[in-house]
Amino acid sequence: MQSPLRLERRLTQPKWLNWGVPLLSLLGALILGGIVLLATGKNPFSVYARIIERGFASTDAFSRTLISATPFAFTGLAASVAFRMGLINIGGEGQLYLGAIGAAFAGIAFQDQPTAVIIATMIIFGMLFGGAWAAIVGILKAKFSTNEIITSLMLNYVAAIFLDYLIFNSNSYWRDPKSYGFPTGKRLVENAYWYDISIGPIAIPFGFVVAVFVAVIVWFLYSRTRFGYEVGVIASSPSAARYAGIRARWKIITVMALSGALAGLGGASDVGDFRHVLDAKGVQISGYGYTGIVVAALARLNPLSAIFVAVFIGGLSNAGYALQGPDFPSGLVGTLQGLILFTAVAGEILTRYRIKRQNTIADGAIV
Amino acid sequence: MISDISEAELTVTMKGIVKRFPGVVANDGVNFEARAGEVHALLGENGAGKSTLSNVLTGLYRPDEGTVSLNDEVVHFDSPRVALERGIGMVHQHFRLVNSFTVAENIILGEQSSSLFMDTSAAIERISALATKYRIAVDPSARIWQLSVGEQQRVEILKALYHGAKVLILDEPTAVLTPQEADALFMVLRSMVSEGRTVIFISHKLDEVMAVADRITVLRAGKTVSTIECATTSTRELARLMVGRDVVFNRVIRANQAEPHKIVLRVSDVDATDDRGRQAVKSISLTVGKSEIVAIAGVAGNGQRELAEVVGGMRPATRGTITVNNEVVPNGRVRKAMRAGVSHVPEDRLHTGLVADHSVENNLILKSYRNAPISKMSVLRRRIIRAQAKETVEKYDVKTPDTITPIRLLSGGNVQKVLLAREFDSLPSVMVVSSPTRGLDVGAIENVRKRLVDAADSGVGVLLISEDLEEIFALADRILVMYEGSIIGNIPAAEASRESIGLLMGGGSLSAENN
Numbered sequence: 001m002q003s004p005l006r007l008e009r010r011l012t013q014p015k016w017l018n019w020g021v022p023l024l025s026l027l028g029a030l031i032l033g034g035i036v037l038l039a040t041g042k043n044p045f046s047v048y049a050r051i052i053e054r055g056f057a058s059t060d061a062f063s064r065t066l067i068s069a070t071p072f073a074f075t076g077l078a079a080s081v082a083f084r085m086g087l088i089n090i091g092g093e094g095q096l097y098l099g100a101i102g103a104a105f106a107g108i109a110f111q112d113q114p115t116a117v118i119i120a121t122m123i124i125f126g127m128l129f130g131g132a133w134a135a136i137v138g139i140l141k142a143k144f145s146t147n148e149i150i151t152s153l154m155l156n157y158v159a160a161i162f163l164d165y166l167i168f169n170s171n172s173y174w175r176d177p178k179s180y181g182f183p184t185g186k187r188l189v190e191n192a193y194w195y196d197i198s199i200g201p202i203a204i205p206f207g208f209v210v211a212v213f214v215a216v217i218v219w220f221l222y223s224r225t226r227f228g229y230e231v232g233v234i235a236s237s238p239s240a241a242r243y244a245g246i247r248a249r250w251k252i253i254t255v256m257a258l259s260g261a262l263a264g265l266g267g268a269s270d271v272g273d274f275r276h277v278l279d280a281k282g283v284q285i286s287g288y289g290y291t292g293i294v295v296a297a298l299a300r301l302n303p304l305s306a307i308f309v310a311v312f313i314g315g316l317s318n319a320g321y322a323l324q325g326p327d328f329p330s331g332l333v334g335t336l337q338g339l340i341l342f343t344a345v346a347g348e349i350l351t352r353y354r355i356k357r358q359n360t361i362a363d364g365a366i367v
Numbered sequence: 368m369i370s371d372i373s374e375a376e377l378t379v380t381m382k383g384i385v386k387r388f389p390g391v392v393a394n395d396g397v398n399f400e401a402r403a404g405e406v407h408a409l410l411g412e413n414g415a416g417k418s419t420l421s422n423v424l425t426g427l428y429r430p431d432e433g434t435v436s437l438n439d440e441v442v443h444f445d446s447p448r449v450a451l452e453r454g455i456g457m458v459h460q461h462f463r464l465v466n467s468f469t470v471a472e473n474i475i476l477g478e479q480s481s482s483l484f485m486d487t488s489a490a491i492e493r494i495s496a497l498a499t500k501y502r503i504a505v506d507p508s509a510r511i512w513q514l515s516v517g518e519q520q521r522v523e524i525l526k527a528l529y530h531g532a533k534v535l536i537l538d539e540p541t542a543v544l545t546p547q548e549a550d551a552l553f554m555v556l557r558s559m560v561s562e563g564r565t566v567i568f569i570s571h572k573l574d575e576v577m578a579v580a581d582r583i584t585v586l587r588a589g590k591t592v593s594t595i596e597c598a599t600t601s602t603r604e605l606a607r608l609m610v611g612r613d614v615v616f617n618r619v620i621r622a623n624q625a626e627p628h629k630i631v632l633r634v635s636d637v638d639a640t641d642d643r644g645r646q647a648v649k650s651i652s653l654t655v656g657k658s659e660i661v662a663i664a665g666v667a668g669n670g671q672r673e674l675a676e677v678v679g680g681m682r683p684a685t686r687g688t689i690t691v692n693n694e695v696v697p698n699g700r701v702r703k704a705m706r707a708g709v710s711h712v713p714e715d716r717l718h719t720g721l722v723a724d725h726s727v728e729n730n731l732i733l734k735s736y737r738n739a740p741i742s743k744m745s746v747l748r749r750r751i752i753r754a755q756a757k758e759t760v761e762k763y764d765v766k767t768p769d770t771i772t773p774i775r776l777l778s779g780g781n782v783q784k785v786l787l788a789r790e791f792d793s794l795p796s797v798m799v800v801s802s803p804t805r806g807l808d809v810g811a812i813e814n815v816r817k818r819l820v821d822a823a824d825s826g827v828g829v830l831l832i833s834e835d836l837e838e839i840f841a842l843a844d845r846i847l848v849m850y851e852g853s854i855i856g857n858i859p860a861a862e863a864s865r866e867s868i869g870l871l872m873g874g875g876s877l878s879a880e881n882n
Contacts, residue, residue: 226745229736232725239719242681243711244733245701 010354017351022298022309025347029340036335047323054322055315059201061322062315066208067274069314071096073211074266075292076299076306077218082259084222084301086235089256091137091152092263093289094159095130099264101163102129103271104174104278107188118192119206122268130264131257133159138256142249148256160284167280174278185278194272207269211307214262218303231255263289286317294341297348313337376403376563377437377454377533379424384433386419391806393419394430395589401534406556406566408580408597410573410609412666412834414805416589417569421536424567425457426450448477456532458523460539464511470494471507474526490529497528501555517548524555534565541575542668553579571609571666573602573873587611606869610836619816622824625844627656630693631828632678632709632797637687639673647673649852650687655797655828660819662831662843662860664868670852671832672714675799678830679711680704692796705734708796712786712803714832720786723775727767728756730774731789763788764814780811787818798822801832816842834872836865850874 034044055065075092082089102125110121133155140146166172168183176186196203222228234241234248241248266288275282295313299305320333379401386394394416401407409417422428424435426444434441437453444450447457464473475490491507498505503521511519520540527535537556541549556566556579570576576583577597585592585608592608632655641647647670655661665671676682678689683699690696691707704711713719721730732752735741740751756770765784767777774782783803790798800819804812819842823829833839839846839860846863848856848871856871870876 224747224749226736226742226747229729229732229747232729233722233733236724237718237722239715240722240733243679243701243713243719245680245705 010352021347021351025343028343032339033336050323051319055319063203065315065318067205068318069310070205070207070211070269070273071266071288072291072295072313073307073310075263075288076295076310077215077303078259078262079292079296080301080303080306081218081262082255083296084235085231085255087255088149089152089259090149091134091155092292094156095134095260095263096267096289097159097163097283098133099126099130099267100271100278100283102126103268107192108186111189111192115191119194122272126264126268127261131261134260135253135257138253142252163280188276193276205273207273215303215307298344377565378402379534380436382434384423385431386423386428387431392589398591399584401565401567403563403565404560405581406560406568406579408576408583409567409569410576410583411586412571412609415586417586418538421538421569425455451530454531454533456527457536458527458540462519462523464519464522466512469508469510470505470522473511473522474529494525494529497525501558503555516543536567538569573605573875577602585609602875603866603870606873607866610865610869619820619841623658625656625659627659629657630654631657633690635688637677638685639677639682640685641673647852651854653847655830657828658823658826659844660823660829660831660842661845662833662839663847663849664839664872665849666872667834669849671849675801675832678799679709710790710793710795710798712790712800714801716782716786721774724773726771726773727785728752728770730785731756731759734793759788780807783807783815791822795827797828799830804838836868848872
C-alpha cells in the first residue's frame, strides 16, 4: 500500500522556482503535446513552428495575439486577486459576460460622446457590472459562509442565460432591432472603437495597455499597501487576522467585487477592442473566464507575470484559429491548452513540495 | 473479527517505552500494565506523555524502544486497525464519526464485508443487543449530527465493543461530558470490567480518577512515577505525584514590588462561551495591579483560553465588563483593547499570535501596520518597516538570517521572541500571556521569563495563564486557580504550595482535605 515516494513540504522556496517551474511545465506540456500530435499523425515540430509563426512571429500576428491576450490578462488578474486571499472565484466567466453587457450598454448609450468619454464609460460600466455580479458571491460568503466555488460557478450559468436572453429572447436595449434571421447585438459606432497604440510596426490594443496598467496597480496594492497586507494575513491565517482585529468579512466582499470588476473589464475590452458588439455566442465560446484560472495558476498569482502568461495563451489561441481546418481539428488546440494547465498545476505542487524517498512510517511523526 | 468476550482475557504490558519526536522525548522509558477486569487510570498533566503512550498501544506510533505485549506475547501493531483486530480499541477525544451517517452505519464502517451492500439489519440487532447489555442508550438508526456529544461518545464505545475490543482506551472522556453524563459513563465502564474487559482511562482530573479507577499509573514528564491502588491513595497524594515536588524552582528576584492596589486590569463578573457555544467562562472577577504578575493556574481546557481572548478583545463576553486603567473596554473589539493598552500573547503563537508563512518584519507590524510611521495614506513604508525590524531583531536577540525570513523557519524560542518583542514594543499597561514557555528549551524559557519580569518591573500588569506550576511559582505574585470556567482559589504566591495548587487544578477543594 505504501508508495516508496512521498511528497515533503519544502521549508523554503528557492527563487529559481519562480521562473524555472513554469518553464519546465511548459516544456513538459510541449513534450506531452508532441506525443499527442505524433499519435494523430502530425509532425509536432512543424505544428509548433506554425504556432510560433501564426502567434508571435509577424507584427500582424502579434497584434492579433495581443487582442486575444487582453481578456485573458484581465481574467487572469481577476483570478489572482481572489486566489491570493484564498477565495476561489470560478466566476470570472460570468463576471466577464456582465462586464461585456455593461460596456456594450455604455457604448450604445454614449455613442454621441467623444471617443475618450465612450471608452471611459465603457470601462466604468464594465467594472461596475462585473464587480456587482461577483459581490453577490462575496456577500453570500461573508453573511452565510456559502462556498464561493459553487456560488460563483453557478452564477456563470445564470450570466450566460441572461446574456442569451438579452440578445436572442427579448427586444432588449442591446439587441439590434434590424437583425431578423439571426439576432445580433447593436453594433457600436466606429467612434466607440477603442484606440490602437502603435509602437513601431506593432499596433497595441488599448485594452492591453489598460491591462498592463491594472497589473501594476494590483501588484502595488497587494505588496505595498495596508489593504494587501490585511489580505495576506487573512489568506495565511484567519485566526491571526482575528487576533489583529482585521475584519475578514468586509475583505471577502471587497476582494470578490474587485476580482469581478477586473473580469468585467475583460468583457469591456473584448467589446471595445475586438467585437464592437455584444456578441452573445462569441464571448461564450472563448471561455475567457475559465482560461483566466489557468493564467493565474501559471503566473503563480503574480499580477505582472499574468500579463506575460496571457500573451502566451493569447498567442496559442490566436494560432489555434489560424491552424484549425480540415487537417487540424480545433480539439487539438484545446488539448494542447489543457496539457499546459495540467503540467502547470503539477509544477505548482513541486514548488511547495519536494519528492522524497519514503523510509518507515515511524519517521513521519504525527504530533 | 467479531470475537466473543468469553475468549481469553487480555493483560496489556508495556515495558520501557521510549518515543521521541523532534526536540521532545514524549515517552522516556514508560512501564505500564493493565490487567483484565480493571479500570486502570493513566494520570498526568498535559504533556506528561499519556496520549503518546496510548497511541503507541493502539499502533498509531511505533515506539523507538521498548515492547508491547498482550498476555506475555510481544506484539507489533502497524496501525490502529491491527490493534483493534487484537482486541484493543480506543475512544479518542475528538470523535471519528461520519456526521451524515446513522449510528449503525458508523459502527459497521470499516468492517470487512464481501458483499457490495451493507447488511444493516443484522448489525442493528447486534448493536441493540450490545447497547442493552451495557445499558448504553443510543438509537442505532439516528444520524450522528442529531446526537449530543455525550451520545456520540457512546457510539464510539459501542463501535469499539462491536469490533471486539477487550481493552478499551478512553482519552479524557469526561472533557466533553456533563457531570451526569460522566456518572453514566462510569457505570458503563464498571459493567464492562465486571465481565473481564480492561478499561484504560486517561485523565488529569483527580476526583474522577479516584471515582472510577481500580489502579492508577501516574506519568510525569514522559516517565512513570508510580502505579498505585486507588484504595490506598488520596487526591492529595495523587496531586503531589502528578506535579512532582523534586524540582527546585528559583523565584525570580524583582526590581520593583507589585502594587496590587493600583489596579490596571479589572475583570468584573465575566461570562463567555467557547467556539461551540458552551459556557466556558463563568462569572469570573479578578484584578491585576501595577507591576503585578497574577498567574492563572489550571489544566488546559478549563476556560483559560476563552478568558484570555475576552481580555484581548478577540471574544465577546456574554456578560460582565473589562476595565483597563479605570476605563471600560468595549466588548469584543480587538483594536479597542489594543488601544486601551492590552497586549495579548496567545498560546497558539505560530497561527494566532503570528502568521507563520509571513516574514519576521511583516509579523512585527501585525498590530502597528495601521499607524504612522509604519504606514502613511494606506501605503506601507517598507524602508521604515525593515529598519525597525532590524533594530528589534538586534535588541531582542532574535536569531534569524534576515528580517524577510518566514517565521515558521525560526526555532520555537525565536518565534516567541518575535512575538514578545512586538507586544513589549507596543508599550502595554496589561499583558495577557498564555503558556509563554510551552515547548521551549531551557535557555529560551529563561529568556522569556526574564522578559516578563522586566515588563512587570517597568509597571506592566501581567496576567500569566499557565499549566506549568514551576513557572507559576517562579514568576507569580498571586495565584488564581481556574477549574471548569470558574476561579476556585486566590492565593498569594508566598502562601501557596504545589500540592494545594495541584489539588485545586484537579478540582479538589482545600478545606475537604484539611480534616
